[in-house]
Amino acid sequence: MSAVAKDLTHSREAVELRPNLYWIGAMDPHLRSFDIILKTANGTTYNSYLVRGSEGVAVIDTVKESFQQEFFSRLEGVADYAEIRYIVLNHLEPDHSGALPELMRRAPQAQLYISVRATSMLKALLKPKQGAFDYTPVRDGDQLSLGDRTLRFLHTPFLHWPDTQCTYLVEEKALFSGDVFGCHYCDNRLFNDKVGDFRFSFDYYYAHIMRPFKKYVLAALKQIEPLPLTLVAPAHGPILRDRPRRYVARYRELSSPGFMAEMTEQERSLIIFYMSAYGSTARMAQAIYGGADEVDGVRVSLYDLEGGEVGPFVDLIEQADAIAFGSPTINGDAVKPIWDLLSSLAVINLSDKVGAAFGSYGWSGEAIRMIEDRLRGLKMRVPEGGMRVKLIPTEEELAECREFGRRIAGALVGEGESKGKVIEFEDL
Amino acid sequence: MPKAKVTFKDIDTTVNVPAGTRVIEVSEKVGSGIIYGCREGDCGTCMMEVLEGWNNLTEPSVLEEKVLKENMAGRHHRLACQCQVLGDLTVKPA
Incomplete structure (x- = not known):
């Protein structure tokens, strides 16, 4: 040689x-x-x-x-x-x-x-x-x-x-x-x-x-x-x-997955990421977390993006089954830390995952739709239309958030939402 | 307008659609796992398998035929962004 x-x-x-x-x-x-x-x-x-x-x-x-x-x-x-x-x-x-x-x-x-x-x-x-x-x-x-x-x-x-x-x-x-x-x-x-x-x-x-x-x-x-x-x-x-x-x-x-989450093979995981300016989107996140946590067989995690870095979050997302992103709408857009995370996901495969978006807004709440479009662009499934609340959430709206969380988690374990369902095209 | 039933096997959901609807117009809204890339019949990402009713879709265009061939598609594989629904069918992500 x-x-x-x-x-x-x-x-x-x-x-x-x-x-x-x-x-x-x-x-x-x-x-x-x-x-x-x-x-x-x-x-x-x-x-x-x-x-x-x-x-x-x-x-x-x-x-x-x-x-x-x-x-x-x-x-x-x-x-x-x-x-x-x-x-x-x-x-x-x-x-x-x-x-x-x-x-x-x-x-x-x-x-x-x-x-x-x-x-x-x-x-x-x-x-x-x-x-x-x-x-x-x-x-x-x-x-x-x-x-x-x-x-x-x-x-x-x-x-x-x-x-x-x-x-x-x-x-x-x-x-x-x-x-x-x-x-x-x-x-x-x-x-x-x-x-x-x-x-x-x-x-x-x-x-x-x-x-x-x-x-x-x-x-x-x-x-x-x-x-x-x-x-x-x-x-x-x-x-x-x-x-x-x-x-x-x-x-x-x-x-091969390295440091595996503490989950059984049957369990599914949902991670909720959020940013909040005045605490409204944070309260929504808490309510969604609470609702999702009621569903058996789903392990839910909640992260404030303000307290983390993109790299480790990408690792978490790679092993999650569903990810929900919460952002307020500021100047007609989702906030930058959300985009920083969403623009860092090209290194992992997301195509079997469920995505969801939520957030509080002041006037028109464009962020939710923009996040959903990005999630679809990343080839994630977005089965639930995003959850939007104008400014400070009421108790009724927080209850809706809990229900929203429950439905996302439910979808992961094959609950209700669509088994054998027949829908009219006009209703979509 | 004639209607047709499109069943997405992966989520066990059926949608009643007007004949002529493209699968792409339905699958994302209903949350099926068929995924899209270019959305214009070039990349082959949205390949789906037609489990039943493969004659109830419009014939593949020259463009679609070419992409299917290049991606070594099976006999009942189609591009969801290209084909239009003519009658009842059942599909799933390829």
């Missing part, structure tokens, strides 16, 4: 991973944020790999367009363009497909292999200026022979785009995993047993890229875990050659 001492940001040589298997990617040490959503304290790498078999060469993934010269220089050091028979893209995001048009121009005989779900993205990314590309869509288990070596495709959608797949080099027990098991960490030493401490980057990448897709991570792990693995070669960050299974195991840990 070659120890990499040379400065890869300046050297343009390919790095041998195994005989006839090379890293031909690019280093981007100066990048400080990625895709807007991630900070990259020490840059990233765009990993591309070249596999030589007895009957041809395959290139797996490319690099960001602005780094293509580095990629082509490395490629030219280990293969001629005329030898390239196959190009495999595990994921079509531009940081991996950027050099594809030029690669296909230089190696026009090469056949492109992408996942079935990548076809529409290929067209959208390459646009008419590139003309029509010939490509072969592949499905789970499809194989590609390089003579004495075999590439097998694993269908692993939504990690983190619909198109994503992994490619397994059977004879080497090597998995080219695309963004899975990747991280933004740029280090000349390239291999996990040589680079600096990248644990934070690995977990941070998971938290921002993979976390919304935990369900799909678990499905992919079912396919990956049984594979013999001696090398995991992701599309970003260190190449995992030393105990690669540690990183597979870490994905399982990160995708």
